[in-house]
Amino acid sequence: MTYDYLIVGAGLFGAVFAHEAHKKGHKVLVIEKRSHIAGNAYTQNMEGIEVHQYGAHIFHTSNRKVWDYVQQFASFNRFTNSPLARYQDELYHLPFNMNTFHELWGIITPKEAMDIIQKQIAGAKITTPTNLEEQAISLVGTEIYEKLIKGYTEKQWGCEATKLPSFIIRRLPIRYTYNNNYFNDDFQGIPVNGYTKLVKNMLEGIEVRLETDFFANKEEYCNQANQIIYTGRIDQYYDHCFGPLAYRSLSFEHQLLAMDNYQGNAVINYTDASVPYTRIIEHKHFVSDSTHVVASGKTIITKEYPSPWQPGCEPYYPINDATNTALYEQYAALASKEPKVFFCGRLGTYRYLDMHVVIEQSLQLAAQLL
Numbered sequence: 001m002t003y004d005y006l007i008v009g010a011g012l013f014g015a016v017f018a019h020e021a022h023k024k025g026h027k028v029l030v031i032e033k034r035s036h037i038a039g040n041a042y043t044q045n046m047e048g049i050e051v052h053q054y055g056a057h058i059f060h061t062s063n064r065k066v067w068d069y070v071q072q073f074a075s076f077n078r079f080t081n082s083p084l085a086r087y088q089d090e091l092y093h094l095p096f097n098m099n100t101f102h103e104l105w106g107i108i109t110p111k112e113a114m115d116i117i118q119k120q121i122a123g124a125k126i127t128t129p130t131n132l133e134e135q136a137i138s139l140v141g142t143e144i145y146e147k148l149i150k151g152y153t154e155k156q157w158g159c160e161a162t163k164l165p166s167f168i169i170r171r172l173p174i175r176y177t178y179n180n181n182y183f184n185d186d187f188q189g190i191p192v193n194g195y196t197k198l199v200k201n202m203l204e205g206i207e208v209r210l211e212t213d214f215f216a217n218k219e220e221y222c223n224q225a226n227q228i229i230y231t232g233r234i235d236q237y238y239d240h241c242f243g244p245l246a247y248r249s250l251s252f253e254h255q256l257l258a259m260d261n262y263q264g265n266a267v268i269n270y271t272d273a274s275v276p277y278t279r280i281i282e283h284k285h286f287v288s289d290s291t292h293v294v295a296s297g298k299t300i301i302t303k304e305y306p307s308p309w310q311p312g313c314e315p316y317y318p319i320n321d322a323t324n325t326a327l328y329e330q331y332a333a334l335a336s337k338e339p340k341v342f343f344c345g346r347l348g349t350y351r352y353l354d355m356h357v358v359i360e361q362s363l364q365l366a367a368q369l370l
């Protein structure tokens with residue numbers, strides 16, 4: 001065996017594990033089929049701006065251990081995610097909070113907001129929600145649903161909300177305070193020099209081969225390593241023998257604009273069904289403090305378009321409905337019998353995972369194996 005560990009995928013799961021294994025003196029090889037490291041958290045410096053190539057990535061966690069862990073690889077700024085929602089020509093603060101309710105109804109106090117929402121919920125007369133629309137209305141009432149949830153969700157899933165299962169929206173956080181911080185976590189920020197630099201620091205001293213697909217030489221790679229940390233798609237590992245797992249995909253349209261400031265905020269969601277994209281992000285706002293914008297005469301924005309997934313497209317969001325969950329269980333049963341392969345990360349476990357969760361899981365596996 002040439003390597004103690006072969007790590008398939010240079011995303012956060014793979015990079016954290018590789019770092020820990022290397023630190024303990026193990027011989028590690030990382031292979032990555034894309035031309036870059038950092039997986040979906042990849043950022044690329046374009047025109048002096050760190051561009052989140054696969055959509056907005058905001059690091060947030062309440063796990064002190066994970067927060068302390070990432071600090072050794074990058075300096076984080078104090079970015080606080082406070083997205084806005086645009087519905088036609090109206091603009092609302094997110095997440096749903098007293099600012100949103102003031103903008104919607106002109107009300108001032110929490111009691112006034114609660115009364116309106118409760119009245120709408122009661123008026124809808126939904127006892128047991130049978131689909132996403134009913135579920136959302138029973139949580140936030142009709143007006144927030146119509147303006148801020150319906151169009152966005154239908155674009156995201158490519159399907160009418162009445163045809164989507166209610167479980168997609170288990171809870172919709174409503175805050176009766178004037179607080180636009182999207183996350184409830186204790187720690188939040190963006191690495192000042194981008195996620196790619198952070199992952200590069202994790203991988204320092206480790207052999208990394210880019211544009212190298214595991215499946216181009218699966219057997220050879222398996223023979224070269226004692227253990228394999230596999231962060232690719234679990235169904236692909238088994239040649240889709242039970243059928244492919246379903247995903248939603250996305251496409252990103254990046255634009256360089258000759259102006260200092262396009263939208264005044266990092267993230268604006270477009271909740272109106274008539275606009276084809278779900279959000280526009282303006283990258284410079286992830287790193288500039290919100291009181292002033294770097295006057296460089298240029299800015300980069302990205303429009304995010306949800307799209308159906310088909311072979312060849314990037315699989316972004318797993319569709320964890322009953323059919324796909326059952327299918328995944330079949331693959332997971334095969335995976336559990338593998339003597340030396342560990343299926344990890346968002347693709348290996350067929351789950352949407354935030355970055356801090358991926359890091360926590362990778363550290364747990366490292367503690368178990370190393």
Ligand SMILES: Cc1cc2nc3c(=O)[nH]c(=O)nc-3n(C[C@H](O)[C@H](O)[C@H](O)COP(=O)(O)OP(=O)(O)OC[C@H]3O[C@@H](n4cnc5c(N)ncnc54)[C@H](O)[C@@H]3O)c2cc1C
Pocket residue numbers: 008009010011012013014031032033034038039040041054055056057058059060212213214215231232233250316317344345346347353354355356358
């Ligand atoms: C649009 C979007 C926005 C997000 N925003 C946030 C956010 O704000 N905050 C947050 O915490 N999380 C966010 N996430 C989640 C975040 O991207 C994931 O938590 C993280 O990327 C998962 O890391 P990973 O290592 O499991 O997977 P990945 O980052 O996908 O890394 C896996 C790597 O394996 C490689 N690979 C796959 N198959 C093979 C193969 N056969 N051979 C070689 N290499 C292979 C892939 O190319 C990829 O680079 C977001 C995700 C999306 C899609």
